[in-house]
Amino acid sequence: MxxxxxxxxxxxxxxxxxxxxxxxxxxxxxxxxxxxxxxxxxxxxxxxxxxxxxxxxxxxxxxxxxxxxxxxxxxxxxxxxxxxxxxxxxxxxxxxxxxxxxxxxxxxxxxxxxxxxxITPISQNQSITENIGLDSKSSNYQKLCAQLLKNQRNYTQIKQNKGIKVSMTKSIYHDKEVYVVFEISNNSNIDFDINTLRMIKTNGIMKRRTSYQEFVLSPIFRYNVPKTVPKGSKIQFVYVYSKFTLGKHDNLILKLDELNGSRDVVFEMKN
Structure with missing residues (x-):
């Protein structure tokens, strides 16, 4: 990219x-x-x-x-x-x-x-399918996302911390959008409440602070996103982004934050 x-x-x-x-x-x-x-x-x-x-x-x-x-x-x-x-x-x-x-x-x-x-509020123990200002396309997004979850794909990016594992597939390009399938596995003895899951584009090298910047990539559609991942379970969901590419000095970082907890998962994605 x-x-x-x-x-x-x-x-x-x-x-x-x-x-x-x-x-x-x-x-x-x-x-x-x-x-x-x-x-x-x-x-x-x-x-x-x-x-x-x-x-x-x-x-x-x-x-x-x-x-x-x-x-x-x-x-x-x-x-x-x-x-x-x-x-x-x-x-x-x-x-x-x-x-x-x-x-x-x-x-x-x-x-x-x-x-x-x-962040749109989510009722307790309820997953969401969220459309952000794109009502005319929501039906197509839902169909494509549902199809992606039915078709098993290999997860190429995997990271875990304190029993919480985040996996994601390679980016799937369709028309002017990018689809990413995520899976969160909770192998701990405590339910995991999600605060935010963010994909961040970085530009430059962090040690050189004068040239390093971060940009949050906001999804235009989210499908089947859970509020809570119960202990001993795993949940798959899809984020849809506007199509983007990465420059020579750009990288992507994924950050999963726990609500009222410290089991955060952060990793730099492989190109």
Missing amino acids: KGKLTLCSLLLLSLFAMAQNGETLDTIYANDQKNVALFFPNPIRQGITGASHFVFNYNREKEQYFGLLQAKPGTESNLLTITNDGQVYSYILKYADRLPKLNYFIAKEESIGNEKTI
């Missing part, structure tokens, strides 16, 4: 739509001569810029309250930041030779919302 991918991910687009009452986002100015410091009310968990000529650096190994922004000349872009309490902050970015401010102290009231509001 080599090629180009739009830097502004689907997550960026969906979160911009959540800006309260359509209010205009504040603008932060940066250049390549000085560091612009952004101080948040809670430690930063994730920071994403919409264009490569803006770079937002923050400590990915140990959560800290501030990040540093630099920019090269180019068109305006945007910054999306999520703190460890799930609060989402979004700003317009512009290059400027002269900077009006070098330090921004951001209040919690500037948040456009919490990331948990993006």
Whole structure:
């Protein structure tokens, strides 16, 4: 899966739509001569810029309250930041030779919302088939996903942690979408409650923080996704994504987070 991918991910687009009452986002100015410091009310968990000529650096190994922004000349872009309490902050970015401010102290009231509001609630012990804004195609998605679960395929990516095993098939391309079949096996003695399952595109090398960025790939359709995987059982389900490719320095990471637990599973996918 080599090629180009739009830097502004689907997550960026969906979160911009959540800006309260359509209010205009504040603008932060940066250049390549000085560091612009952004101080948040809670430690930063994730920071994403919409264009490569803006770079937002923050400590990915140990959560800290501030990040540093630099920019090269180019068109305006945007910054999306999520703190460890799930609060989402979004700003317009512009290059400027002269900077009006070098330090921004951001209040919690500037948040456009919490990331948990993006996840559709699921009733207890109920699996879901979720269509996100694509009603006209939902029937076709359901048929294709159901067929994929009927046909046994080899799982090429497998990772486990504390009795929780995540397996996935190779990406299956159809029309303008990518289908991925997942299987979660719970070999522990405790039920596993799913918080989120995210596929993340990374660009660059993490050790070189000035060039490393992460982009969440949001599914456009989810089929048979469980809320809970009971102990001693396994469940298969399907995620459908818009077609994407990976560039030379791009990789994919899969993250399964447990709700109110620490049995998370994280692994870098093989190309």
